[in-house]
Amino acid sequence: MQVARAGWKLAASRESTYSGGFKMTAAAPRHVFSQRHLLGIEGLSPFDITALLDMADEAVEVSRQVEKKRATLRGRTQINLFFEPSTRTQSSFELAGKRLGADVMNMSVASSSVKKGETLIDTAATLNAMRPDIIVVRHHAAGAVHLLARKVDCSVVNAGDGAHEHPTQALLDAQTIRRNKGRIEGLTVAICGDILHSRVARSNILLLQALGARVRCIGPSTLLPAGIERFGVEVFTDMRKGLVDADIVMMLRLQRERMNGSFVPSVREYFRYFGLDREKLALARPDALVMHPGPMNRGVEIASDVADGAQSLIREQVEMGVAVRMAVLEALARNLPNS
Amino acid sequence: MATSAMHPTLFINARLVDPAAGREERGGLLVAEGVIRDRGAHLTVPAAPEGAEIIDCRGQVLAPGLVDMRAFVGEPGAEHRETLKTASEAAAAGGVTTIVCMPDTDPVIDEPAIVDFVLRRARDTAIVNVHPAAALTKGLEGREMTEFGLLTEAGAVAFTDGARSVTNAQVMRRALTYARDFGVLILHHVEDPDLVGDGVMNEGERASRLGLLGIPREAETIMLERDLRLVRLTGARYHAAMISCADSVGLVERAKADGLPVTCGVSINNLTLNETDIGDYRTFLKLSPPLRSEDDRLAVVEALARGVIDVVVSDHNPQDVETKRLPFAEAADGAIGLETLLSAGLRAVHAGQIGLPRLLHALSTKPAELLGLPGGRLAAGAPADIIVLDPDAPYVLDKAELHSRSKNTPFDEARLQGRVLRTFVGGRQVYEASDASA
Numbered sequence: 001m002q003v004a005r006a007g008w009k010l011a012a013s014r015e016s017t018y019s020g021g022f023k024m025t026a027a028a029p030r031h032v033f034s035q036r037h038l039l040g041i042e043g044l045s046p047f048d049i050t051a052l053l054d055m056a057d058e059a060v061e062v063s064r065q066v067e068k069k070r071a072t073l074r075g076r077t078q079i080n081l082f083f084e085p086s087t088r089t090q091s092s093f094e095l096a097g098k099r100l101g102a103d104v105m106n107m108s109v110a111s112s113s114v115k116k117g118e119t120l121i122d123t124a125a126t127l128n129a130m131r132p133d134i135i136v137v138r139h140h141a142a143g144a145v146h147l148l149a150r151k152v153d154c155s156v157v158n159a160g161d162g163a164h165e166h167p168t169q170a171l172l173d174a175q176t177i178r179r180n181k182g183r184i185e186g187l188t189v190a191i192c193g194d195i196l197h198s199r200v201a202r203s204n205i206l207l208l209q210a211l212g213a214r215v216r217c218i219g220p221s222t223l224l225p226a227g228i229e230r231f232g233v234e235v236f237t238d239m240r241k242g243l244v245d246a247d248i249v250m251m252l253r254l255q256r257e258r259m260n261g262s263f264v265p266s267v268r269e270y271f272r273y274f275g276l277d278r279e280k281l282a283l284a285r286p287d288a289l290v291m292h293p294g295p296m297n298r299g300v301e302i303a304s305d306v307a308d309g310a311q312s313l314i315r316e317q318v319e320m321g322v323a324v325r326m327a328v329l330e331a332l333a334r335n336l337p338n339s
Numbered sequence: 340m341a342t343s344a345m346h347p348t349l350f351i352n353a354r355l356v357d358p359a360a361g362r363e364e365r366g367g368l369l370v371a372e373g374v375i376r377d378r379g380a381h382l383t384v385p386a387a388p389e390g391a392e393i394i395d396c397r398g399q400v401l402a403p404g405l406v407d408m409r410a411f412v413g414e415p416g417a418e419h420r421e422t423l424k425t426a427s428e429a430a431a432a433g434g435v436t437t438i439v440c441m442p443d444t445d446p447v448i449d450e451p452a453i454v455d456f457v458l459r460r461a462r463d464t465a466i467v468n469v470h471p472a473a474a475l476t477k478g479l480e481g482r483e484m485t486e487f488g489l490l491t492e493a494g495a496v497a498f499t500d501g502a503r504s505v506t507n508a509q510v511m512r513r514a515l516t517y518a519r520d521f522g523v524l525i526l527h528h529v530e531d532p533d534l535v536g537d538g539v540m541n542e543g544e545r546a547s548r549l550g551l552l553g554i555p556r557e558a559e560t561i562m563l564e565r566d567l568r569l570v571r572l573t574g575a576r577y578h579a580a581m582i583s584c585a586d587s588v589g590l591v592e593r594a595k596a597d598g599l600p601v602t603c604g605v606s607i608n609n610l611t612l613n614e615t616d617i618g619d620y621r622t623f624l625k626l627s628p629p630l631r632s633e634d635d636r637l638a639v640v641e642a643l644a645r646g647v648i649d650v651v652v653s654d655h656n657p658q659d660v661e662t663k664r665l666p667f668a669e670a671a672d673g674a675i676g677l678e679t680l681l682s683a684g685l686r687a688v689h690a691g692q693i694g695l696p697r698l699l700h701a702l703s704t705k706p707a708e709l710l711g712l713p714g715g716r717l718a719a720g721a722p723a724d725i726i727v728l729d730p731d732a733p734y735v736l737d738k739a740e741l742h743s744r745s746k747n748t749p750f751d752e753a754r755l756q757g758r759v760l761r762t763f764v765g766g767r768q769v770y771e772a773s774d775a776s777a
Contacts, residue, residue: 143668199550202550
């Protein structure tokens with residue numbers, strides 16, 4: 001932790017560009033985050049990403065104080081619109097908004113009760129008429145958040161759209177890595193598991209590459225998307241080879257319905273070849289760190305002793321989730337028209 | 340001013356492009372009683388018969404009207420998307436004088452009575468020729484073949500399950516075997532639904548970046564290859580409705596070299612667009628077959644130029660807001676295309692990839708020949724289904740101006756070059772561009 005702290009301080013003093021709601025350390029802002037929405041990592045510059053991570057570092061300090069509340073978003077309305085159930089992401093966004101002083105409303109629309117599609121547009125129009133400042137959206141279809149963003153006047157944050165993007169997850173992962181390794185550039189990050197269906201993998205590949213990491217994708221070929229090698233990643237179907245010299249091992253969740261014969265034959269076979277256990281982790285660098293976006297399937301993609309072990313950053317990821325979302329909400333709020 | 344079919348009409352100063360003869364000449368064309376009577380350089384004003392109306396083409400192209408082998412209309416059953424009337428108006432504005440409408444209606448066109456209904460409705464409401472293609476299997480369910488004989492007598496020009504593929508090889512074999520006895524043409528959508536699975540666009544890097552599941556080219560090539568083997572077995576006349584990739588071109592080329600009675604078509608969309616046009620999830624470009632890579636697009640353009648691909652179709656498929664204003668994966672397939680078919684096709688001509696007569700051959704002569712229809716040529720005795728075309732006129736497409744009841748065009752705001760100035764069906768003018776006589 002000592003080393004990680006020092007590394008983070010170094011990164012923060014070198015790169016902090018943030019000015020605004022939180023206490024400032026750097027002088028004049030070098031980079032202004034000027035996006036209206038956060039729909040994906042695609043379209044963000046490395047400067048945008050670094051600016052958000054720097055703001056998130058400040059937000060961590062806020063969250064660790066007794067008085068966690070800021071007034072940056074006071075008077076603002078944030079709606080969390082979740083078409084897919086998600087306890088963790090939704091509560092993280094809710095907490096982030098509340099800590100910044102926003103009024104937060106949660107709308108969970110169980111996808112079974114939704115008559116898909118037109119309801120998305122109708123819901124967007126209805127919510128828009130209530131004049132929110134920020135809508136946080138999760139939807140099961142790729143591109144749904146883009147579609148919604150075109151129909152509303154406020155800022156939109158993508159909290160996950162199908163297998164497309166999950167930008168705040170990639171930002172929180174990057175922040176977790178940066179605080180523990182002191183950098184992202186030059187690291188080797190192995191992303192393992194169901195890459196095909198994973199928005200977390202897509203956003204992480206884009207972000208980590210933008211900041212200069214080497215990215216590897218590891219999984220059985222049935223769970224690798226077509227053309228993955230053209231993303232500029234190294235592809236491995238043998239996890240043992242893919243983990244060699246990795247600085248970060250990032251595990252992905254395997255959905256239950258894909259475990260029994262459709263994409264992989266069985267849980268036990270998957271765990272044998274693609275589950276992260278002590279033995280496979282030993283092939284990575286001795287100081288390798290383990291991450292998982294949650295919720296975990298213990299004994300499917302990750303062994304319990306690894307998940308709870310000394311190299312695991314999984315709980316810290318959750319803390320960084322709130323911080324990163326505070327940073328995103330504040331960065332977008334500053335670009336709102338009447339701000 | 341509508342030209343009556345009663346009076347003779349003399350077109351003068353035209354660039355006559357007859358794709359059936361594969362030649363161009365300057366001259367005139369004489370039409371009387373709905374039929375082309377004469378053509379050639381000798382037809383100038385003094386040659387006009389008594390009482391003839393004279394139309395000066397001012398050097399523009401005079402060509403046969405287009406014959407579109409694949410249009411989904413929506414009547415009966417989905418009139419809110421398109422009727423035979425609105426489809427025919429869109430067709431006329433696009434220079435299409437004959438539409439073959441697909442049987443994917445409600446009820447399905449799988450009974451002689453429904454064929455009769457469509458023909459009567461078309462006679463009463465449509466301004467271009469309409470010929471139904473009847474279902475290949477009852478209810479488009481891929482199980483039992485329809486009455487090829489009775490349906491043909493009722494007026495069906497071909498048999499197809501429209502947007503669906505017959506997955507059961509035994510059903511397909513029997514249908515092809517029986518079809519051969521009647522000499523009817525089978526049109527087949529070649530796409531294996533199991534390999535398509537949940538895929539919604541071409542499989543590859545683009546789909547993976549958008550987080551969309553892909554459709555491999557093999558969904559098409561495996562079905563096509565199966566069909567070609569069944570054609571070899573049965574000897575039926577077979578037309579692959581639309582191919583979309585380089586591998587399929589190779590398969591068709593080999594089948595033709597082996598002398599099989601096989602032809603194929605390509606959608607105007609696969610001819611002019613590629614997967615990158617989908618951009619940020621534009622659902623008007625969600626199509627079946629999906630838009631492929633630029634290499635595939637170039638391969639089908641080249642195959643069209645060489646004659647491996649026989650026919651270009653609009654694959655006109657009207658969809659409304661309820662089926663298209665959705666997340667990409669949940670939106671319906673299809674784009675309208677009747678009105679933009681020729682303008683879009685001319686892109687390949689302007690790019691120097693194909694000659695105008697060759698393009699028009701694939702848009703009129705060849706489909707007419709396959710369907711046994713008399714159009715598609717500028718010869719004496721042929722029906723006066725003709726268009727006057729300015730192949731160079733540039734414009735930017737505004738979907739609000741389209742005649743179709745649905746506006747799901749993939750070419751909205753696209754720059755196109757080449758406009759139909761006038762359209763005639765059976766010698767009657769059914770369309771005139773607002774600036775045609777200016």
